[in-house]
Amino acid sequence: MQSTDSPIFKSVAVVMFFIVNLFALYLLFRGHNMPGGGFIAGVATSVAVILLSFGMGLEAAQKILRSDPIRIATWGFLIATLSGVLPMFFGLPYLTTFNYKAYELPVIGDFYIGTPLSFDIGVYMVVVGVITKVIFVIAESTSQEHRLVRIAESGYCARSEEPIEEDPLRKSEEVPIHPDK
Amino acid sequence: MAASGILIAIFAPLVGMVLLALLGERLKTNVRWFALPFPLLSFALIVLETIGHSAGTQNFIHVGSWIPGLGLDFLILIDGLSLFFGLVVSGVGVLIFFYASQYLDDHYAHHDRFYAYLLLFMAAMLGTVFSGNLLLMFVWWELTGIASFFLIGFLHNKAESRAGARMAFMVTITTGLLMLAGIMLVSEVTGSFNLNEILSQPIDPSHSLWVAAFLLIAIGGFGKSAQFPFYFWLPNAMAAPTPVSAYLHSATMVKLGVFLTARIYPMFSEVDLWTPVLTTIGLTTFIIASVFALISHKLKAILAYSTVAALAFLISFYGMAPAAGVQWDLMHIQNHVFYKGCLFMVVGIVTHCTGMTDIRQLGGLRKRMPLLATITAISAASMAGVIVTFGFLSKDYALAEKFDYMTEYGSFMPAMPLVLFILGSILKVAFSLRLFWHIFMGEEPEAVGKHFHAPSFGVQLSPLILAVATVFFGLFPSLLQGFYEKLAVPGLHAELKPNSLYLWHGFDNIAFQLSAAILAIGALLYFVLDRFTGWRWEGIPKAIRLDDAFEWGVARIPKFGNLVNQSVRADTATAYIPIISATFIAVFGAYIVYNPAVLGALAGKWQMPFHEAEVIALLTATLIAVAAQGILIASRWTTQLIFTSIVGFLITFYFVLFRAPDLAMTQILIEAATLIMVLLLLARFPRRAQAGEVTGKAQALLKTSNSVIAIGVGVIVGSLTLIFGLAPSAPIGPWYIENTLEKAYGTNAVNTILVDFRALDTLLEVGVLLIAGLGILALLMRRKRTPAEMREGAHGQGGLGIDPEPKR
Numbered sequence: 001m002q003s004t005d006s007p008i009f010k011s012v013a014v015v016m017f018f019i020v021n022l023f024a025l026y027l028l029f030r031g032h033n034m035p036g037g038g039f040i041a042g043v044a045t046s047v048a049v050i051l052l053s054f055g056m057g058l059e060a061a062q063k064i065l066r067s068d069p070i071r072i073a074t075w076g077f078l079i080a081t082l083s084g085v086l087p088m089f090f091g092l093p094y095l096t097t098f099n100y101k102a103y104e105l106p107v108i109g110d111f112y113i114g115t116p117l118s119f120d121i122g123v124y125m126v127v128v129g130v131i132t133k134v135i136f137v138i139a140e141s142t143s144q145e146h147r148l149v150r151i152a153e154s155g156y157c158a159r160s161e162e163p164i165e166e167d168p169l170r171k172s173e174e175v176p177i178h179p180d181k
Numbered sequence: 182m183a184a185s186g187i188l189i190a191i192f193a194p195l196v197g198m199v200l201l202a203l204l205g206e207r208l209k210t211n212v213r214w215f216a217l218p219f220p221l222l223s224f225a226l227i228v229l230e231t232i233g234h235s236a237g238t239q240n241f242i243h244v245g246s247w248i249p250g251l252g253l254d255f256l257i258l259i260d261g262l263s264l265f266f267g268l269v270v271s272g273v274g275v276l277i278f279f280y281a282s283q284y285l286d287d288h289y290a291h292h293d294r295f296y297a298y299l300l301l302f303m304a305a306m307l308g309t310v311f312s313g314n315l316l317l318m319f320v321w322w323e324l325t326g327i328a329s330f331f332l333i334g335f336l337h338n339k340a341e342s343r344a345g346a347r348m349a350f351m352v353t354i355t356t357g358l359l360m361l362a363g364i365m366l367v368s369e370v371t372g373s374f375n376l377n378e379i380l381s382q383p384i385d386p387s388h389s390l391w392v393a394a395f396l397l398i399a400i401g402g403f404g405k406s407a408q409f410p411f412y413f414w415l416p417n418a419m420a421a422p423t424p425v426s427a428y429l430h431s432a433t434m435v436k437l438g439v440f441l442t443a444r445i446y447p448m449f450s451e452v453d454l455w456t457p458v459l460t461t462i463g464l465t466t467f468i469i470a471s472v473f474a475l476i477s478h479k480l481k482a483i484l485a486y487s488t489v490a491a492l493a494f495l496i497s498f499y500g501m502a503p504a505a506g507v508q509w510d511l512m513h514i515q516n517h518v519f520y521k522g523c524l525f526m527v528v529g530i531v532t533h534c535t536g537m538t539d540i541r542q543l544g545g546l547r548k549r550m551p552l553l554a555t556i557t558a559i560s561a562a563s564m565a566g567v568i569v570t571f572g573f574l575s576k577d578y579a580l581a582e583k584f585d586y587m588t589e590y591g592s593f594m595p596a597m598p599l600v601l602f603i604l605g606s607i608l609k610v611a612f613s614l615r616l617f618w619h620i621f622m623g624e625e626p627e628a629v630g631k632h633f634h635a636p637s638f639g640v641q642l643s644p645l646i647l648a649v650a651t652v653f654f655g656l657f658p659s660l661l662q663g664f665y666e667k668l669a670v671p672g673l674h675a676e677l678k679p680n681s682l683y684l685w686h687g688f689d690n691i692a693f694q695l696s697a698a699i700l701a702i703g704a705l706l707y708f709v710l711d712r713f714t715g716w717r718w719e720g721i722p723k724a725i726r727l728d729d730a731f732e733w734g735v736a737r738i739p740k741f742g743n744l745v746n747q748s749v750r751a752d753t754a755t756a757y758i759p760i761i762s763a764t765f766i767a768v769f770g771a772y773i774v775y776n777p778a779v780l781g782a783l784a785g786k787w788q789m790p791f792h793e794a795e796v797i798a799l800l801t802a803t804l805i806a807v808a809a810q811g812i813l814i815a816s817r818w819t820t821q822l823i824f825t826s827i828v829g830f831l832i833t834f835y836f837v838l839f840r841a842p843d844l845a846m847t848q849i850l851i852e853a854a855t856l857i858m859v860l861l862l863l864a865r866f867p868r869r870a871q872a873g874e875v876t877g878k879a880q881a882l883l884k885t886s887n888s889v890i891a892i893g894v895g896v897i898v899g900s901l902t903l904i905f906g907l908a909p910s911a912p913i914g915p916w917y918i919e920n921t922l923e924k925a926y927g928t929n930a931v932n933t934i935l936v937d938f939r940a941l942d943t944l945l946e947v948g949v950l951l952i953a954g955l956g957i958l959a960l961l962m963r964r965k966r967t968p969a970e971m972r973e974g975a976h977g978q979g980g981l982g983i984d985p986e987p988k989r
Contacts (some may be wrong), residue, residue, distance in 0.1 A: 027846075035842035037932045050857055070406075070958075073951050080944055098529050099935050116927070116936040119943075123936075126947045130954035137961055142864040156958045175943035 013055025020048035028124055029117070038120035042127025049132050049137075058139055058148060067154065069133035076125025084120040184242040184257055186230050187311055187320035191222040194304035198297045205293020213282035216296035220274035220303060227267040234264060236667045241313050241377045253314065258313030265511050266310040266440050269518055273305050273432045276643040280526055284533065289422065290615040295335060296836030298429070302328035306433055310440060315364045315374045322405075322661065325434050328352040332429060333864050335554045345417040348731060352414040353404050360401020366394035367448070379448060379831040380672065381505070386451035395449040398441065399458060406438025406492045409466040413728035415489055419481040423529025426481060427845055431488045431521040439495045439514065446499060446507070447672030456593045463497025464601045466490070471608035475615070475710075478720055480528040481530035484521065487564065487862050490605060490905075490919060491517045498579070501598055503590050506675035509927060511577050511665055512682075516575040519654075520563040523647035524616070527557050532621060536632045540616070541716060545625030552641055554621040556648040563651045565613035565703065566606065566696060573696070574684065576606065580692040603699060610703020611710065618707075658682050759890055766893040782904050798838050805831045818863055826856050843931040 024044035053061035065072065087096035098114045105181030140148040187440075197219035205212045239260040247253045270599035278299065287291055305328055308321035334346030364374065370390050372381045384391060395932050402408075407415035442459065451453055467490050495513060530553060536545050547554040563572030583599040654661060661684040669677070686693055710716070723729060751757060762959070773779060808831060811824035829852040836845040917938060918930045927933040935943050 013349060031932045031936075033930075035846060036927055036929070037843065037935060038852060039935075040843065040846050043847065043854055046927060047850060047853050047857075050854070070954065077947060077951055080947060084940065097940075116933075116940075119936050119940060120932075123928065123943065123947050126951055128653075131854055132949050133886065134957050134961075135854070135861065137958060138861045139692060141961070142861050152958075156955075156962050159947055 008171045013051050017048050017052040017055075020051070022062055024048065028120060031120055038123030039127055042124040043131065045124070045128045046131035046135070049128070053136070053139065058143070062148075065132065067135065067140060068098060069136065071128040071129070073126045073129025073133070076122045076127075076129060078122070078124025079117050079125065083115040083122065086115060142159055184955065186226045186245060187242075187257055187259060187267075188244065190226040190230075190267070191304055191307045191311060193222050194219045194300040194307070198300040198304065199306055201293050201297040201300065205297060206295065210285075210287065210292050212293045212296055213278070213285070216300065217275075217278050217282065219300055220271055220278050223303070223307065224268070224271035224275050227264065227271050230259065231264045231268060231667070234259065234261075234667060237261075237627045237669045237671055239671060240376075241375070247317070252314075252368060253316045254314050254375055255317060256313035256377075257311050258376060259311065261511075261670045262440070262443055262673065263310045264759070265514075265668050266436070269436070269514070270303060270306045270310065270433050272818050273518060273522055274299075274426060276522070277424050277428040277432075280427070280529075280640065280643040281422075282745055283637060283642075284424055284529060285422065289336075291335075295332075295422070298331045298335070299326055299425075302332065302429060302434070306437075309437060312711060313376050315367060315376065316381075317374075319361050319364055322360070322437065323354065323357050324402075325437065326350060326357060326405075327722050329353070329418070329429050329434055331423040331745060333418045335422060335425065336420070339420065341417075342420040344732070345414075345420040347735075348728065349414045349418045350733070352411050352731075356401050356404025356411060359397050359404075363394045363397030363399075363401065366397065370394065375517050376444075384448075386449075387453065391449075392452055392454060395452050395454065396458070398449075402438035402441040403462060404438070405441070406435050406461050406496060407471060408438065408493055408496060408606070412466055412470060412486075412489045413726070413731060415950075416477075416482045416485040417728055419479075419485050421480075423525060423532070426485075427522050427525035427529065431484065431525050432518045435488060435492055436495075436514065436518075439492060439499075442496055442499045442671075443507075443510065443673060446502070450502065459500025460497050460593060460598060463493045463495075463500055463600060466493035467497065467605045468601055471605045471612075473721055475608050475612045475827065476718065476721060478541055478716070480532065480538055480616075480620075481525075482720075483540065483612060484524055484528060487609065487612060488517075488521055491521065492604070494579070494602070497598065501582075501586050503585075503675070508672055508675050508677060509582075509665070509682075510659070510674075511668060513575050513579065513660075516563065516571045519571055519647050519651045520560040523560040523644040523651070524564065525624070526560065526644040526647075527553060527560065528620075530636045532646075533640075534636050535629050537629065540619045542626060543629060544623040545621070546629070547621040548625075550621075550636065552638075553636065556641065557617050557621060559648040559651055560644070561613040561617040561820060563600055565700065567609040567700065568655075569685075571651045573655060574658050574682075576696055577686070579690050584691055584695075586944050603695065606699045607703045610700055612709040614707045615702060615711075632656070632843055652774075656684065658684055692857065742976075743889070759887060762890045762894050766890065767898065769897050770893075777846070783900055784816055787903065794838060798835065801831055801835050805835070819860075822856070822863070826852055829855075841931075843929070855951050 013154065021044075024041040026043035027036035027044060028038060031034075031041070049061055052064065088094055097116050097119075132181065136141050137149075137152055139145075141154065189934055197216065201212060201216060204215075208215060239258065242257045242259065244255040244257055259627050278296075281295070281299070285295065289295070293795060302325060305321050305324035309318055309325060312318035330346050330350040332344050336342045337346075365380060368374050370384065370388060371382050373379055386392075404411045407413075415430060415435065419426050421430070470486045470489035470493060472482050474490060477483045477486060495510070495517070498510060498513065499507060530550075531543065531546065532538055535543065535546075536551070559570060563570035566572045566576035579602065580599075583602050587595045587599050659680065661679070661681055662680060665682070666677055688694075805828055806822055808827040811827070813823050815821045815824055829848065833845045833848040833852070836842075836848060914930075918933055921927055921930040921933045927937070
């Protein structure tokens, strides 16, 4: 997606990106005690990233994530798995939780730190990774970002198969997908 | 102490694998010198353990519980059998790692992966043989299959490597799963997976479950050891680099079936089927494989079939064991390890130096490679059973045992084993002679000299060590008597007579006379074949090749799937929905017609809303229904989409009414994300297609039937909600709410259920999410249907699923 022409939307998208993400982190960290949690926070962050990609363009938004979202998701899965493995070193069953209560922290107040939090962070990362990746790929192909599509293909498409998306630079005999443009 | 040594021996290669996998890329070919210490360490530790082992004992060491709920304990069993196999695996491992370091040159890419896979395999093998828990053994067992898959497919740009890897994997894993079923039955009868508990129980050997367990576990062993009818995978596995063939597919992994037979001997040897099954399968395979080894032309295929034959002999050997227990089984195994490992390495060197893989292309290499010729002569002689080699002893004692079986205790076809064994041994002599003669003797073909380059001494060192050992122990076998006495396993081995392992038993010994006759007839057979046929045939006839049949069957599976797909699929989802819904109505309708009394349960369930909250809920529900009607009325996709979103947001409100803020928040965010995604997707469709979708008016009849179906489903689901939804008999919710702070240190019960009480569910769901994400990517980037295929319609060649074979 090319970045939008509207300067208002652009500025608002950037500001909103930070606000929504802040809200997402808030949801993530308070999840254990109040409504919230890794899954919701992950969806919120994904929505924020997508909003940003509408404002600034897909390429810029992907740069902000710094790596392939699937990579983030995989690391998240690893973190979630490992936070369950940790108790096994102490002879406890898999996924036993450890909690440490931090009393009266400034601003935050009483707070539990422990494996549920790292588990939730893992969930958060998986959700962010999967949702943003899927939406990015769809957005790339619908907005004719052939270069980005080809980058994604090099990672996820078997060489013997042809991608589903039309690329005028590569093929010509197909029925055009966007006849009215 | 004992346990820690063995544990280090098992896990050191695993650590090595991880290290090599992470760092190996930078070390390039030097990675070989970093791989070698791990087998050395394991070997040294197991040698120490063997020295400290007291004869005839079994030590079970409980390291820890892995999954207590399943009865999976990390139980290590140290006895003669496990130590012997541990020595073989790690000892041959050292030789193979060294051989590989000399053998793999710059022509091979990814040395780091190669050694990492080898180390993984070695760890899995050691884990298997030292397991005292059957489930634990199964886990390691399958891990060896996985490592073997990677190693066979190591040269993955070659089609035969991929096919061989897939075939080996499918055969060994499938039979392994049958073995798992057998293990389950064992635990069903005895209540435990731990061998010490199983063996201490009195078991009725005619118990039907017990017999079934034996058969299933035996199939697992047959699959791994490439016995009839599974033998076809082993020759195809020879697509692997030679060090792999020498290590996995002759010396160690394929011996697991033999190991398993020995391991379950104390459990199942009383079963009536023990002798018939093992003897029949073993001897059938023995003869088939010996014939195939004689008529094959590829160097590695000859050795592969001879390996199958040797394994078959070992399995039938356990099958015919006398009631008192077996003797000298370890000697037979050791003999095979010595000569077969050596011969594999030799043919690897020959192929490496000449570029030839077919025995008919070779000849006269004795002048160019005198050392290798000597090594081969010794090992081939051992395979044939010529005196002064270790193989002679093995054959001598085997003949004596078969003779005893015939005359003394044989209950199942007493004379058959002796006859078949003699027959197979004659064939063995013939192909041993052929292997040596056709590579090293005779005239040298011109083509051999063209590409020839001499092998280094280093690459010949490992086979040399094995050949020297073959002769040394062939001459001084009595040195091993103490070793075998030490490694005796209670319940498996009979007591050995003192000083009963010696070379010379005299001329008037029936075994010696038979052995000499076998050599003579075998040599005669070779000369007759050589003289009168000239080896002019194309290898094993197509008609009797089971691997072709297997590939044919595998190729049918996607074809069958394609057939089913083409006969039932429709291109639009709307075609499926009426069918599914109508089935739903038919099932419930039939139930109500059959049992009209259930309608009585509806009585008194419906109450008019009374409280303020209930009125609001009713209003919300009405609004949801109205918004849903909007989807039907709207004609453009985008408008329909907006109505769908309205439904979603109203459901959110419904969640708020029922005090579920987590659900409400999730619903809002998901609605937002879904809306964006679907809008983006709609942008994919050309306007023309949208228009087509809108103008295609449904026929009146179809419309009516669809409405009837929709109303029917609504009525049924509504009634079901009324009947079941209002009063759960034993709610589990309150327990979580009461315990959430106490047990999970959180006040949000929804979240503590997710991350604490039912964290495993969440973890797996997240895993599913990840898999689904990757699946979506794969689908999005799939092949596009060409316009011609589009015109063919729903039943055309699919752009879905597996590509059918290309049309010629």
